[in-house]
Amino acid sequence: MRIREPENGAERQAFIENLPRSVVLKLGPCSDRAILLGAWHEGTLIGRLAATPASNDSEAYMLLFLLGKNPAAQSLMERTPDLRPDPAKVQNGLLAELETRVRALGYRKLVMQPVFRVGTDQASLLLGSLREQEWHEIRYKATRFHIGGYGLLRERWFAAPLPPGYEFFFWRDLTAEDRGYLASRKNAPGFLDPFTIKDFEPETSLGLRNTSTGRVAGWFVNEPFDEFTVRFGRLYLFPEERSKACFYPLISQSVRYAWQHFERAVLAVAADNPRMRAALNRMLGRHCSMIVDSYYCEKVLNVSGDRTGC
Ligand SMILES: CC(C)(COP(=O)(O)OP(=O)(O)OC[C@H]1O[C@@H](n2cnc3c(N)ncnc32)[C@H](O)[C@@H]1OP(=O)(O)O)[C@@H](O)C(=O)NCCC(=O)NCCS
Numbered sequence: 001m002r003i004r005e006p007e008n009g010a011e012r013q014a015f016i017e018n019l020p021r022s023v024v025l026k027l028g029p030c031s032d033r034a035i036l037l038g039a040w041h042e043g044t045l046i047g048r049l050a051a052t053p054a055s056n057d058s059e060a061y062m063l064l065f066l067l068g069k070n071p072a073a074q075s076l077m078e079r080t081p082d083l084r085p086d087p088a089k090v091q092n093g094l095l096a097e098l099e100t101r102v103r104a105l106g107y108r109k110l111v112m113q114p115v116f117r118v119g120t121d122q123a124s125l126l127l128g129s130l131r132e133q134e135w136h137e138i139r140y141k142a143t144r145f146h147i148g149g150y151g152l153l154r155e156r157w158f159a160a161p162l163p164p165g166y167e168f169f170f171w172r173d174l175t176a177e178d179r180g181y182l183a184s185r186k187n188a189p190g191f192l193d194p195f196t197i198k199d200f201e202p203e204t205s206l207g208l209r210n211t212s213t214g215r216v217a218g219w220f221v222n223e224p225f226d227e228f229t230v231r232f233g234r235l236y237l238f239p240e241e242r243s244k245a246c247f248y249p250l251i252s253q254s255v256r257y258a259w260q261h262f263e264r265a266v267l268a269v270a271a272d273n274p275r276m277r278a279a280l281n282r283m284l285g286r287h288c289s290m291i292v293d294s295y296y297c298e299k300v301l302n303v304s305g306d307r308t309g310c
Pocket residue numbers: 192235236237238241242243244245246247248268269270273275276278279280
């Protein structure tokens with residue numbers, strides 16, 4: 001196995017074109033400063049890696065893509081079983097070469113934020129390579145559910161009615177008085193704060209009102225994700241409004257609106273909320289085209305010297 005960069009402009013262009021579209025977009029303005037490495041075995045490309053200076057941290061180099069197991073490697077294995085390129089070995093070789101190059105450029109950190117489909121061996125293979133290469137931090141961050149289809153609307157929990165004493169309103173109709181009330185009390189943590197979203201999705205974002213007090217009891221405030229997808233976002237009930245059977249109706253009402261305007265929805269749960277993850281898995285799991293876990297991984301390189309950011 002030989003690890004090297006694409007040898008000429010045409011090979012480099014082909015290498016980039018064969019990366020997933022999301023990676024090509026991320027390479028974007030830094031593509032001329034990207035490190036592209038391929039692992040070749042007897043003329044066949046069996047592993048690939050792409051990395052670029054991180055746009056939000058001038059100290060860091062961001063590993064965007066690493067694959068040591070692909071159709072080419074598979075077919076090579078079938079053709080020459082005795083050679084068997086071990087995917088872990090390919091990834092380790094690529095990572096070691098990347099580290100050498102990034103150190104030489106004077107960067108202090110290697111960072112990767114991989115996303116894995118739940119139920120595949122992608123995570124164990126890649127995280128295993130990072131551990132073997134002594135990456136310092138490997139942290140599970142969140143799980144994202146990709147929801148679609150109308151089957152969801154037939155779930156039993158979906159039919160639960162909103163209990164008496166509560167009503168929904170569109171978040172876009174939040175009044176000045178509501179705003180004053182929300183400003184006057186301790187609000188949700190930042191990642192559930194509806195006011196930290198710049199452009200919330202107006203057709204699906206709901207508030208919940210306690211009709212006896214007239215106060216906002218909670219919200220489910222969402223964002224556009226792409227043309228066909230809404231990102232279900234900030235779900236929060238004030239502590240005194242919990243366990244009052246509003247949770248399921250709040251979600252189902254927002255889904256009803258969502259399915260009038262979008263084909264799909266995504267919903268992420270942070271790593272520190274395993275109870276909610278389990279509940280959503282039970283409620284939505286069967287209606288997901290994909291469930292993915294996201295991670296943050298970092299290796300500190302202890303180098304001295306200067307370099308310039310992206
Ligand atoms: C999550 C929340 C909206 C649920 O409303 P609720 O009225 O407390 O919910 P219910 O009592 O009807 O329980 C419904 C499900 O919500 C989840 N839940 C309840 N309390 C929860 C809590 N404190 N934290 C996380 N999940 C909780 C549980 O999975 C529960 O199902 P289960 O009892 O079968 O495990 C509310 O507890 C809340 O605002 N929590 C803090 C913010 C939060 O965790 N938001 C979700 C981010 S994805």
